[in-house]
Amino acid sequence: MPKVxxxxxxxxxxxxxxxGKALERSPSHLLHRALQVALDIYAEEIGPDAVTQRQxxxxxxxxxxxxxxxxxxxxxxxxxxxxxADLVARMIGKxxxxxxxxASDARANTVRLTxxxxxxxxxxxxxxxxxxxxxxxxxxxxxxxxxxxxxxxMSRAAEGLVETEIEATPAAKGKKKDKAAKSAKADKGKTPKxxxxxxxxxxxxxxxxxxxxxxxxxxxxxADKAKKPKKAASLESVEA
Numbered sequence: 001m002p003k004v005x006x007x008x009x010x011x012x013x014x015x016x017x018x019x020g021k022a023l024e025r026s027p028s029h030l031l032h033r034a035l036q037v038a039l040d041i042y043a044e045e046i047g048p049d050a051v052t053q054r055q056x057x058x059x060x061x062x063x064x065x066x067x068x069x070x071x072x073x074x075x076x077x078x079x080x081x082x083x084x085a086d087l088v089a090r091m092i093g094k095x096x097x098x099x100x101x102x103a104s105d106a107r108a109n110t111v112r113l114t115x116x117x118x119x120x121x122x123x124x125x126x127x128x129x130x131x132x133x134x135x136x137x138x139x140x141x142x143x144x145x146x147x148x149x150x151x152x153x154m155s156r157a158a159e160g161l162v163e164t165e166i167e168a169t170p171a172a173k174g175k176k177k178d179k180a181a182k183s184a185k186a187d188k189g190k191t192p193k194x195x196x197x198x199x200x201x202x203x204x205x206x207x208x209x210x211x212x213x214x215x216x217x218x219x220x221x222x223a224d225k226a227k228k229p230k231k232a233a234s235l236e237s238v239e240a
Contacts, residue, residue: 045128047127054087056124059121066112067100067103069108069109069111078155078159094116095114095117096114096120
């Protein structure tokens with residue numbers, strides 16, 4: 001007795017299976033799914049009123065190295081510059097961070113933890129640790145170290161891209177121009193002045209002949225008027 005194909009089989013069914021295999025080999029898709037799982041676990045462990053995962057990363061980075069600039073935080077956390085600027089501004093508004101003028105660079109600002117920021121970090125640390133433990137338990141114990149090593153390698157590769165992005169910003173270009181300008185000023189007094197090239201002599205004008213009037217172009221000769229024929233002698237003057 002022939003088998004009856006169920007709905008969804010045939011060409012459409014094969015297509016779905018092929019797409020599934022493609023997604024199973026897609027790093028971007030798999031990382032996105034893994035990130036969703038990690039963020040869900042983080043949210044469950046940290047609670048609704050605690051800091052977000054990115055806020056926790058910023059607080060941890062600032063706690064480890066007081067006086068970081070915004071550029072330093074981009075390098076440390078891997079968060080892009082525009083997102084980090086907005087994130088830091090909101091954390092300052094919530095009194096988790098405080099902004100100060102850098103002692104080494106007058107053009108830069110640094111951030112530090114406030115008392116409220118320190119309290120939020122202390123509250124979050126054990127909960128984040130519990131979330132990390134739950135995430136690693138999704139893998140067999142023999143694969144956990146290798147999984148962490150792969151994530152570290154990807155993070156280091158991403159740091160290189162972040163560094164390239166930082167060097168390409170207008171602020172970094174301005175600093176390079178300032179250094180180049182200072183170097184040019186320092187070298188300016190050392191280099192001897194080049195002798196000016198002699199000016200090229202102007203060609204002498206043709207000498208004018210004194211008293212000589214400019215020759216006028218000859219007038220065209222007038223055409224000779226045709227002479228009128230003499231009148232014939234009258235008959236009276238003729239002798240008979």
